[in-house]
Amino acid sequence: MAPTSFGANGIYGGGERYPLELATALAGHVETELITFGRDAFELTDASGLRIRQVRARRFWLGHPAHPLSLGALLARGDVVHVHHMRATPSRLAAVGARLRQQTAVITDHGLNGGDWRGVLPRLFRHFLLVSDYSARQLGSPAARTTVIHGGADPRRYAPDPSVRREGVLFVGRITPHKGLDRLIQALAPGTRLTVAGTAGHDPAWPESGYMDLLRRLAAGKDVCFRSALPDDAVAEAMRHAQVVVLPSVEVTCYGKPIRTSELLGLTLLEAMSSGTPVIASRLGGIPEIVQHGVTGYLVTPGCVDELRERIAELVADQSLARRMGRAAHELVLERFTWEAVAARCLNVYGSLLP
Numbered sequence: 001m002a003p004t005s006f007g008a009n010g011i012y013g014g015g016e017r018y019p020l021e022l023a024t025a026l027a028g029h030v031e032t033e034l035i036t037f038g039r040d041a042f043e044l045t046d047a048s049g050l051r052i053r054q055v056r057a058r059r060f061w062l063g064h065p066a067h068p069l070s071l072g073a074l075l076a077r078g079d080v081v082h083v084h085h086m087r088a089t090p091s092r093l094a095a096v097g098a099r100l101r102q103q104t105a106v107i108t109d110h111g112l113n114g115g116d117w118r119g120v121l122p123r124l125f126r127h128f129l130l131v132s133d134y135s136a137r138q139l140g141s142p143a144a145r146t147t148v149i150h151g152g153a154d155p156r157r158y159a160p161d162p163s164v165r166r167e168g169v170l171f172v173g174r175i176t177p178h179k180g181l182d183r184l185i186q187a188l189a190p191g192t193r194l195t196v197a198g199t200a201g202h203d204p205a206w207p208e209s210g211y212m213d214l215l216r217r218l219a220a221g222k223d224v225c226f227r228s229a230l231p232d233d234a235v236a237e238a239m240r241h242a243q244v245v246v247l248p249s250v251e252v253t254c255y256g257k258p259i260r261t262s263e264l265l266g267l268t269l270l271e272a273m274s275s276g277t278p279v280i281a282s283r284l285g286g287i288p289e290i291v292q293h294g295v296t297g298y299l300v301t302p303g304c305v306d307e308l309r310e311r312i313a314e315l316v317a318d319q320s321l322a323r324r325m326g327r328a329a330h331e332l333v334l335e336r337f338t339w340e341a342v343a344a345r346c347l348n349v350y351g352s353l354l355p
Contacts, residue, residue: 001019001034001035001036001073001076001081001082001083001084001090001091001094002015002016002019002020002034002035002036002084002085003036003037003065003066003067003068003084003085003088003089003090003091004016004036004037004038004065004066004068005020005036005037005038005054006019006020008229009038009039009040010036010038010065011065012174012198012199012229013174014110014151014173014265014266014267014268015084015085015110015111015112017267018084018108018110018131018151018267019034019036019084019108020034021151021152021154021267021339022108022152022339022342022343022346023050024046024048024050024339025152025339025340025342025343026050026343026346026347027048027049027050028048028049028340028343029343029347030347032049032050032051033050033051033052033053033077033078034050034051034052034053035053035054035055035072035073035076035090036052036053036054036055037054037055037056037057037068037070037072037073037090038054038055038056038057038068039056039057040054040056041054041055041056042054055068055070055072055073056070056072057069057070058070061089066085066088066089066112067088067089068089068090069089070090071093072090073089073090073091073093073094073097074093074094074096074097075097076094076097076098076103078103079103079104079350079354080103080104080105080106080350080353080354081094081097081098081103081104081105081106082105082106082107082108082129082346083095083105083106083107083108083125084107084108084109084110085109085110085112086107086109086112086116086121086122086125086139087109087112087113087114087115087116087121088112088114091107092117092121095107095121095124095125096124098124099124104126104350104353104354105124105125105126106125106126106127106128106129106349106350106353107122107125107127107128107129108128108129108130108131108149109128109130109131109135109139109264110131110264111135111138111261111264113260113261122139122141125145126145126353127145127146127147127349127353128141128142128145128146128147129147129149129345129346129349130146130147130148130149131148131149131150131151131264131265131286132148132150132264132265132285132286132289133148133286133289134264134285134286134289135148135264135265135286136148138261138264147345147349149342149345149346149349150265150289150290150336150337150342150345151265151267151270151337151342152270152333152337152338152339152340152341152342153267153270153271153273153274153333153337153338153339154274154338154339155274155333155334155338157232157233157236158236158239158271158272158274158275159236159240159274159275159276160240160275160276160277160326160330161240164240164241165241166240166241166242166243166277166319166322167193167241167242167243168192168193168194168195168223168242168243168316169184169188169192169193169194169195169242169243169244169245169246169312169316170194170195170197170238170239170242170244170245170246170272170277171184171194171195171196171197171198171245171246171247171248172197172198172230172235172238172239172245172268172271172272173198173247173268174198174199174200175196175198175199175200175211175212175215176200176208176211177208177211177250177253177254177255177257178249178250178253178257178259178262179247179248179249179250180248180249180250180253180282180302180303181196181215181248182211182214182215182218182254183248183250183254183303183304183305183308184246184248184308185215185218185219185222185224186218186305187248187305187306187308187309187312188222188223188224188309188312189309189312189313189316190222191223192223192312192313192316193223193224193225194219194222194223194224194225195224195225195227195238195242196215196224196225196226196227197227197228197229197230197235197238198228198229199228199229200212208253208255214254235271236271236275239271239272239275239277240275240276240277242272242277243277243278243315243316243319243322244277244278244279244280244297244312244315244316244322245268245269245272245277245278245279245280246279246280246281246308246312247263247266247268247269247279247280247281247282247287248280248281248282248300248302248308249262249263249281249282249284249285249287249302250262250282250302250303251284251302251303252303261285262284262285263281263282263284263285263286263287264285264286265285265286265287265289265290266281266285266286266287266290266291269281269287269290269291269297270290270333270337272329273290273291273296273297273326273329273330273332273333273337274329274330274333274334274337274338275326275330276326276327276329276330277326277329278296278297278298278315278322278325278326278329279291279296279297279298279329280297280298280299280300280308280311280312280315281297281298281299281300282299282300282301282302282303283299283300283301283302284302287299290337292328292332295325295328296325296328296329296332297325297329298311298314298315
């Protein structure tokens with residue numbers, strides 16, 4: 001169960017993509033249903049056999065998409081109820097419903113802030129299936145009830161193509177200040193092309209609503225192409241053609257706002273690595289758990305434009321180094337970070353919890 005669906009009718013974000021990808025992988029091994037919430041209700045079964053049910057939410061608490069108000073969250077079926085976003089309203093209701101029906105409830109958190117009912121909420125879940133060691137520390141989950149399952153990429157969709165000509169830098173993600181895209185544009189050397197694939201994600205009433213205008217000003221006179229959120233196949237194609245994928249997330253935004261929880265994992269990095277593309281990412285959150293510095297890419301100091309510029313220039317100029325890192329990145333994903341591997345970790349925990 002996830003509070004919000006991934007895509008045009010929901011949110012283009014890692015916290016929304018993750019439940020969909022994991023449920024799809026699980027459906028290949030066990031009967032699986034993914035429940036989400038939105039303005040409209042529908043049910044479908046996709047090619048993998050995954051049943052997807054969106055429950056209509058008539059209202060959203062405080063207008064937040066992660067807090068749909070619907071009693072449908074109390075009615076989750078199944079031997080195991082796997083909930084995403086612990087502090088979301090549907091997750092709270094699902095945990096209560098599972099406890100009342102004596103179901104096994106487990107949780108994967110994606111960093112949504114909020115209260116925990118003075119410590120009662122975490123106790124409603126039998127086990128924590130978390131995306132990184134960093135996430136476990138942030139959440140303060142008990143070690144005896146915590147398994148780090150990380151995240152994955154689909155190696156068939158995100159597969160390298162040795163025949164393509166790679167060019168330029170790629171950023172994929174929501175265009176929000178904490179992603180540090182302003183630093184990336186400033187770090188871009190003359191003659192290097194940057195493609196930005198994503199959508200702006202702020203309410204017009206917020207000070208950050210002018211972030212896109214700021215980015216366009218910084219990009220003036222540089223080779224920067226802004227594209228809207230792309231479908232999965234187009235993202236995979238863009239990653240296969242990029243020389244490097246960059247995730248320059250920051251701890252303090254250009255507006256001076258500290259980021260409490262940043263990058264619990266970084267799915268776009270895993271997808272780029274699966275595509276045989278080296279990555280450059282900020283050394284924060286769970287990112288160092290999946291990016292091997294100097295092997296599959298580079299880790300840089302969050303917010304440091306000079307260091308970011310140096311590492312980008314190095315990979316763009318040295319094609320042999322980029323290919324070597326890309327191959328190492330692809331091999332690492334195949335070894336540890338496919339969705340099939342994540343599903344297997346989940347299934348092991350499910351089995352240990354059931355009678």
